[in-house]
Structure formats: C-alpha cells, structure tokens
Amino acid sequence: MNNSYESVMARKNEIMRKSVGIDFSNYEKDNLSFDYEGLLSEGSFTLEKIKQVQNSNGVGNTPLKECRNITNLVRKVSKPGYGARIFIKDEALNDSGSFKARRASVSCYQAKKLGFKGVIAATSGNYGAAVASQAAKYGLKCIIVQECYDSKGIGQPEIIEKARACEAYGAEVVQLSVGPELFYKFLLLLEETGYFNASLYTPYGIMGIETLGQELILDSIRLTGKTPDVVVCTNAGGGNLTGTARGIKKTTDKNVEIVGASVNLYGLHMADDEDFNKKSFTTGHTGFGLPFIMNPDRSDVPRSAARPLRYIDRYVTVTQGEVFFMTEALSVLEGIERGPAGNTSLAAAFSIAKEMKEDQIIIVQETEYTSAGKHHQAQLAFARDNGICIYFGDPKDEIPGKSIVLPKSVDLIKAVDIDLNVIRKKFLQNQFYKSKKLSKYDIEFLSIETNTSIEYVINESKKYNIELEDIR
Amino acid sequence: MIKKGSWVQIKKIILNPEQRANNLPEATKKVPLLLWVKGTLLNDSEMNELVEIKTVTGRTETGELIEVNPSYLHNYGKYMPEIQEIDHIVKSALFGGDYYE
Numbered sequence: 001m002n003n004s005y006e007s008v009m010a011r012k013n014e015i016m017r018k019s020v021g022i023d024f025s026n027y028e029k030d031n032l033s034f035d036y037e038g039l040l041s042e043g044s045f046t047l048e049k050i051k052q053v054q055n056s057n058g059v060g061n062t063p064l065k066e067c068r069n070i071t072n073l074v075r076k077v078s079k080p081g082y083g084a085r086i087f088i089k090d091e092a093l094n095d096s097g098s099f100k101a102r103r104a105s106v107s108c109y110q111a112k113k114l115g116f117k118g119v120i121a122a123t124s125g126n127y128g129a130a131v132a133s134q135a136a137k138y139g140l141k142c143i144i145v146q147e148c149y150d151s152k153g154i155g156q157p158e159i160i161e162k163a164r165a166c167e168a169y170g171a172e173v174v175q176l177s178v179g180p181e182l183f184y185k186f187l188l189l190l191e192e193t194g195y196f197n198a199s200l201y202t203p204y205g206i207m208g209i210e211t212l213g214q215e216l217i218l219d220s221i222r223l224t225g226k227t228p229d230v231v232v233c234t235n236a237g238g239g240n241l242t243g244t245a246r247g248i249k250k251t252t253d254k255n256v257e258i259v260g261a262s263v264n265l266y267g268l269h270m271a272d273d274e275d276f277n278k279k280s281f282t283t284g285h286t287g288f289g290l291p292f293i294m295n296p297d298r299s300d301v302p303r304s305a306a307r308p309l310r311y312i313d314r315y316v317t318v319t320q321g322e323v324f325f326m327t328e329a330l331s332v333l334e335g336i337e338r339g340p341a342g343n344t345s346l347a348a349a350f351s352i353a354k355e356m357k358e359d360q361i362i363i364v365q366e367t368e369y370t371s372a373g374k375h376h377q378a379q380l381a382f383a384r385d386n387g388i389c390i391y392f393g394d395p396k397d398e399i400p401g402k403s404i405v406l407p408k409s410v411d412l413i414k415a416v417d418i419d420l421n422v423i424r425k426k427f428l429q430n431q432f433y434k435s436k437k438l439s440k441y442d443i444e445f446l447s448i449e450t451n452t453s454i455e456y457v458i459n460e461s462k463k464y465n466i467e468l469e470d471i472r
Numbered sequence: 473m474i475k476k477g478s479w480v481q482i483k484k485i486i487l488n489p490e491q492r493a494n495n496l497p498e499a500t501k502k503v504p505l506l507l508w509v510k511g512t513l514l515n516d517s518e519m520n521e522l523v524e525i526k527t528v529t530g531r532t533e534t535g536e537l538i539e540v541n542p543s544y545l546h547n548y549g550k551y552m553p554e555i556q557e558i559d560h561i562v563k564s565a566l567f568g569g570d571y572y573e
Contacts, residue, residue: 004491005487005491005492005493069566072566073562073565073566076565076566077565118529141528141529141530142529143529143531148508149506149508151500151503151504151506153483153506155546157546157549160544160546161546164544164546167510170528171528172509172510172511172527172528172529172531173509173510174507174508174509175507175508175509176486176505176506176507176508177503177504177505177506177507178500179492179493179496179500179505180493180496181486181487181492181493181505184486184487184493185486185507192531193529193531269497271496271497271500272497272499272500273497273499273500273503274499275497275499324558325558328555328558328559328562329558329562332558332559332562332563333562333563333566372546372547372548373546373547375548376555377548377549377551377552377555378546378547378548378549379549380549380552380554380555381548381549381550381551381552382549384550384552385549385550390552390554392554392557406554406557406558407561408561409561409565410561410562410565
C-alpha cells in the first residue's frame with residue numbers, strides 16, 4: 001500500500017469510518033447541514049447510562065468546592081455589594097487527574113462493546129492520560145500520539161509529563177515533532193492496528209461531559225440552594241463547553257450563562273517549529289479555541305460533535321501571566337494545588353465575579369492535576385529558559401512568545417471579551433465557502449449552529465450571493 | 473553492545489522536508505517530521521544503529537537507537553522567586569499589608 005502523505009490523506013474517510021464505528025454520511029443533510037442531535041444519539045446512551053459507566057470506572061461525582069478566600073479577594077477589588085461566590089469543580093480528582101476522564105470513559109466503553117482490541121487518540125493533553133487510564137480498566141491496548149518536541153528534540157515539559165502519565169497507565173506513546181502531519185501518522189496507526197479512534201470529537205467524547213454539566217447544577221443546588229448564574233469553561237476544541245452546556249440544559253430550565261475562556265496566544269503559530277516552545281500553554285488557548293469555534297469540522301472526524309457556538313453566551317481571553325498568578329493564588333489561598341491549564345477559567349471567573357453581585361454564583365467547571373513539567377513553577381522556569389521575559393506589571397502588556405506579565409496587583413486581572421458577532425459571521429462565511437446554495441433545512445441548521453435566527457442567516461447569505469432554495 | 477530484549481527509545485524521520493504538507497510555516501517546512509517511540513530491542517545492537525523494536529502494543533517499529541532505559545527527567549525547573557511575590561501580593565491584599573510583619 002502506498003503510504004505517502006498524499007495517499008494516506010486520500011484514504012482518510014475510509015480509515016475513519018472503520019475506526020469509529022459511525023457512518024457519518026448517514027447524518028448528512030442537504031447542501032451543508034447534518035443531523036446533529038441524530039449524531040449525538042449514536043450508541044443510544046442516556047445520561048443515566050453514562051453516569052453508571054463513569055461511576056463504576058473512577059470517573060465523576062467530583063466535589064464542588066467554594067473558594068472563600070478567592071471570593072473575598074475579589075470583593076477587595078469590587079464595588080460594594082459586588083463579587084460573586086466562586087466555586088470550582090475539582091475535576092482533578094477523576095482517575096487520571098482531569099475532566100478528560102469523562103470523555104475517555106464513554107469512548108473506551110464503546111470500543112470494548114464494539115469488540116475493538118485497542119484505542120488510539122491523537123492528543124498532547126490530559127486526554128491521553130485519560131484514554132490510557134480508561135483503556136487499562138477495560139484491558140484495551142492503547143496508543144497515544146503526541147506532538148511533543150521541536151525539531152531539535154526539545155520537549156514541552158507539560159507534554160513530556162503527560163507522556164509519562166500515559167506510559168504509567170500502560171499505553172504506547174508515539175511522539176512527534178511539530179506539525180499538522182501528526183494526523184498522517186495517526187491515520188497510519190489506525191490502519192495498521194485496526195484500533196478504535198477515541199477522538200475527542202466523536203459523539204462519545206461530548207456525551208461524557210454532559211454528566212459534568214448535570215453535576216454542576218445539582219451540586220450548586222445542594223450547596224447554595226440555587227442554580228449557578230454563570231459557568232466558565234476553558235475552551236480549546238469546544239468539546240468541554242459543548243458537553244457541559246448540554247448537560248446543564250438537560251438538568252435545568254433556569255438561565256445559566258455559559259462563558260468560554262481561552263488563554264490569549266495571539267501571534268504564535270500553532271504549527272511553527274520555533275514558536276512551539278515559546279508558549280506556556282499547550283491547550284485551552286486561542287490557537288485552538290478560535291479556529292475550532294469558527295470551523296468545528298476541522299477536527300479528526302468528518303463531523304465534530306463539539307459545536308461551542310451553539311451554546312456559548314460569552315467568550316473571553318485571559319493572559320498566561322494571569323493564569324499562572326491565579327494558579328498560585330488557588331494554591332496559597334485555598335490550599336488546592338492544581339495545574340495551570342485548568343485554571344484558565346478560574347482567572348476568567350475572578351474577573352467576571354467582580355461584575356456580579358455578592359449573592360450570585362459563578363462556577364469554574366474544572367481543575368487538572370499538577371506535577372513536574374505541568375506545574376506553574378516548571379512552566380515559568382521553562383519560559384525563562386526560552387528567553388521569555390517574565391515580570392510584574394499590567395497583564396494587558398503581555399506579548400505571547402515574548403513576555404509573561406504577572407499582575408502587579410489583583411485589580412489588574414481582567415478578562416477581555418471576544419465579539420461573538422464577529423465569530424458568528426466568520427463561521428457563516430466558512431459555511432458559505434462549502435455551498436453556494438442553501439435549503440430551508442440548511443438555513444435553520446445554520447441559525448441553530450450560530451445561535452442566531454433564520455433572518456440573521458438569510459441576511460448574511462445575501463452578502464455572499466448565496467442562492468436560497470425552496471424558501472417560501 | 474546493547475542486548476536484545478533491552479527497553480529502548482528510537483527516533484526516525486517519517487517525512488522529509490520535501491514530503492511534508494503544504495502551507496506549513498517556514499520554520500517547520502525546512503525540517504523533517506520526526507518520531508520517537510519506546511519498545512523492546514529485537515536484536516543485539518549498538519547505539520545509533522538502525523534497529524527494530526517491539527512496542528508495548530506489539531507493533532514493530534524501526535529507527536535509530538538513541539537511549540537505553542529511557543528516563544523521565546522532567547522536573548519543576550529552576551526556582552522562580554516570582555512565585556513568592558505572587559503569594560505576597562494576594563495575602564497582603566486579602567489579609568492586610570501587615571500580614572508579613
């Protein structure tokens with residue numbers, strides 16, 4: 001078989017179909033749409049069934065903890081009567097140390113049920129450890145494919161740590177240098193082994209997080225007597241936000257504002273060999289968050305089940321310096337030592353809580369484990385070794401790849417809003433490149449995809465000379 | 473000599489620069505795509521030789537032998553005094569400026 005880059009990429013759809021046990025073409029509709037809810041019913045899982053699968057495999061029912069000192073700190077820099085109560089969902093306590101265990105649990109359960117011998121996931125993040133850990137429970141073989149080193153063989157400390165964790169759970173770790181052709185090796189491995197593609201973006205990868213959304217609501221009611229006003233989700237590929245929001249909506253009719261938060265890495269190219277080790281965050285950043293929210297189907301499956309634009313109410317960025325600062329604050333004020341990536345939404349929540357009244361509730365929906373390589377101490381030291389200037393000042397002066405600015409006072413922690421209307425227009429623009437014609441179904445689909453209206457989509461379509469079929 | 477059956481790490485080029493994807497940034501385009509993987513050595517070999525290994529999932533891979541008993545040497549990095557400064561800022565703001573006195 002021809003294994004050149006072009007030949008393997010040409011076999012992509014065939015390899016994918018065999019490796020996820022889903023025929024995505026069954027869900028395609030009209031010119032550019034697909035049946036999203038149909039796709040999300042693959043495997044006929046109910047929320048109850050997922051809870052059972054997770055709870056019997058070391059996943060879920062993590063504690064929701066009130067951060068009283070951090071809340072009091074917010075109130076020191078808020079107007080009188082302002083400063084919402086901040087809670088964190090301590091997802092680091094799942095087996096493997098992050099909320100990603102929820103996503104891995106359903107994929108591994110399904111892989112076992114369908115008779116696959118093993119699972120493969122392409123991930124440099126916590127998801128690798130999560131898949132490896134869940135695979136271990138089911139006796140499945142496991143391969144994790146990571147983008148880990150630059151071309152000189154210098155590894156990102158947090159990715160090296162995740163490789164160690166994957167190997168600790170018995171997985172084979174295939175490590176690559178920087179480049180999007182990781183997907184090429186991933187396809188070759190799927191073809192060679194016939195293993196299940198435990199992609200983050202299959203319906204299973206999303207369903208698994210719905211339990212987190214449900215728990216947030218039930219925990220909040222139990223601890224405070226009411227539903228949260230705001231839930232902040234760290235956003236990269238969009239699955240975390242999508243699954244959490246879906247779980248919330250399945251549990252309560254009350255309005256809960258869903259906020260996405262990403263670390264601002266503006267200016268750093270994700271596929272650049274030289275930029276690779278100049279960033280201190282390998283996930284939860286704008287380098288994934290923005291492209292995926294504007295074009296979710298760029299993932300490793302034909303149709304991504306992560307559709308954050310359907311659910312997001314507000315999207316903010318925070319800086320690397322702010323996240324490191326809050327990570328240390330969580331440790332020294334709350335006695336909870338956790339990894340920086342999970343604290344992206346904590347930094348955002350700190351800023352947003354200032355705008356909210358004292359009796360309101362804001363939930364940070366994840367934490368992640370920390371350790372050598374992942375710890376903010378290790379990340380800051382690595383940044384300094386790579387020539388990044390680290391100083392105290394105003395975080396808004398931070399230049400990704402050049403500086404990390406730690407807030408010189410707590411009032412300077414300030415999440416920056418991204419205009420969702422711009423994102424929605426870009427999303428539609430990407431869709432209009434796919435088809436010059438729209439059916440009634442397509443228009444309705446796009447209005448749901450962008451959380452807008454039929455009129456909004458029709459108005460945007462006019463700017464691109466799109467032909468509207470059978471519109472009465 | 474490295475004995476057959478040793479736990480080793482290999483490195484190999486999987487795409488040369490001219491075989492790589494289009495639309496890559498300059499810095500990435502000019503270097504090969506490299507792969508590292510660990511496994512059990514299938515034949516007695518020397519360091520830096522082209523060798524065959526069996527990985528923990530039972531796959532066979534070939535590449536340059538670069539390390540025997542590859543270790544985890546990542547750590548917490550050199551001490552960063554800025555972290556003490558963060559503690560000072562948040563504790564003084566929360567508990568008052570005299571907290572550290």
